[in-house]
Amino acid sequence: MSAVDTNLLADLEMRGLINQMTSPEDLVQHLREPRTLYCGFDPTADSLHIGSLVPLLVLKRFQQAGHKPLALVGGATGMIGDPSFKAQERKLNDEATINGWVEKLKHQVSAFIEFSDQANSAAVVNNYDWTHNVDVLTFLRDIGKHFSVNQMIQKESVKQRIEREGDGISFTEFTYMILQSYDFSELYNQYACTLQIGGSDQWGNITGGTELTRRRYQGQVFGLTLPLVTKADGTKFGKTESGTIWLDAKKTSQYAFYQFWINTADADVYKFLRYFTFLGEADMVAIEERDKEAQGRPEAQGILAREVTRLVHGEEGLQAALRISEALFSGNLQHLTAADLEQLYQDGMPASATGAEQLTLVEALVTSGLAKSNKMAREFVGNNAVSVNGEKCTQVDTLLSAATGLHGRYHILKRGKKLFHLLRW
C-alpha cells in the first residue's frame, strides 16, 4: 500500500502533460498515498480515436506510479452530449447505438490499464449504472439544488453558446455538467475516487464535480487537466486527409496508424515523444540531440511511431506495420516472395480482390480506390505518379492480369509517394 512513485507529478510536468490542477499543493500531498482516480470517455463513435490517447496513457502513468485507475465509459453522459467548447448543439444518438458503442469502448479502454489482482488493479465503470434509475424529482432536489445557474452560465466552456446569437444551447446539453459532476461524487462515494483527469476542455465539468462532492459528502477531491494536443502548423491533431485516426485496427489499420506517426512534423515530434511514450527524459533529450547533429532524416519519428504503435496495437501489430512499411518504402518489391505478399495482405495492407480477367491500369486505379474517377486516374498516370510492382507506369492502357502480376497473383499499385494498394487476382 505504500509503493507510490511520488515523482509522478514531476514527470507529468516534465512531459508538459499538466494544464491545470485544483489545489496543486494539496494534490501533491494527496498523491503520496495510493489513490483512486478516473477519466471519462463518452461513446460518440464505435471506437476511440487518438484524441483519447493522452488521457488513456496518463491513466496508465498513474497506475504505474501505484494508483488505481477507473475508466469511466459514459453510457449516460453519451446520451446527452457534452457542450463544452462545442460550437453547436449535437444530435442525439439512439440508446441501442450508444449501448453498442459502450461495449466497444469498455473493451478498448481495458487494453491500456492492468486488471490483474494487484491492489491498484483498474476497473471500468459505466455512469449509466448510477443514473438510469434516478428519478427526476430526486435528481432536481438532491443534485440540482447544489448548482447555481448563475455560476454555470459563467463557465467558459458554455459561454460562447449562451452569448452567441443564433446558436443556443438546449437545457439537455446545459445539464451535462451536472451529470458529470454527479459521476465524480458517486465515484467518490462508491470507490473513494478522489481525482479526475481529463482534457483541458473538461476543466469546468471537473471543478463542478469537486464542488458537488464537497457539498454532498464534505469530501475534498481533485481535478487535473491535460493539454490539448496541438500541431505547429495549426491544423487539427488526429486528422489526416483520409480521416480520423482511430484506435480500432478495423477502422485504422496498424499500418496506417504507424504511418500517421511516422509522418509527424519535425516541429511536433519531440513534444509528442513526451506526450505519447513512456521513454525517460534523458532518452528523449538524447534523441533530440542526435537528430540535431545528424543532418538528414531525424530518427525521432521512427521511435515515436514504434513506441505508440506498440502501446496501442501490441508488439504483433507493430511488427505487421513494420513489415508493410519496410517492404513498401525500402524493400525492392520484385524481391518479395509469395509468402511475403500474403503476409502483407494478412497484416492489413490496403488490398482488394478483383473479379475481372484483366484490368486496364486506369480501371485498376479506380477499383482500388487510388483514384476516384477515370479522369483522375489518367491524370495521375500522365503525371508520372503511378507505379506497378515498383516500376513507373506511364501508359494509361497498360493491361493488368494475373499473368502480369508478381507470383501470378499480386499487383502492388502505388500512387504518389505513399499510397499503396495490393491487388489480388
Added chain:
RNA sequence: GGUGGGGUUCCCGAGUGGCCAAAGGGAUCAGACUGUAAAUCUGACGCGUAAGCUUCGGUGGUUCGAAUCCACCUCCCACCA
C-alpha cells in the same frame, strides 16, 4: 408575429440574363526538390478520352437562353416585438 438580409462547386467567397463548370483564396492531390519532411516552384482540382453531360437550397414558371428574372416552399441570419 413584424421588417430587412441571405442559402454558389470540399470550405470561405465573387458572380445579378448569354462571353459561366462559374473569379479569387484556402484545403486537397500530383510532379520537381527532399528525409515517406518543411519551405518553394509547377500542374490538377463536377463527371466524361472526347463530343458532351450534370451543378449554383427545393419546386414550378418567364425566356431562343437563367446561378442570375418571377411565384411558391424551405432553411439560416440581423433587428424589432
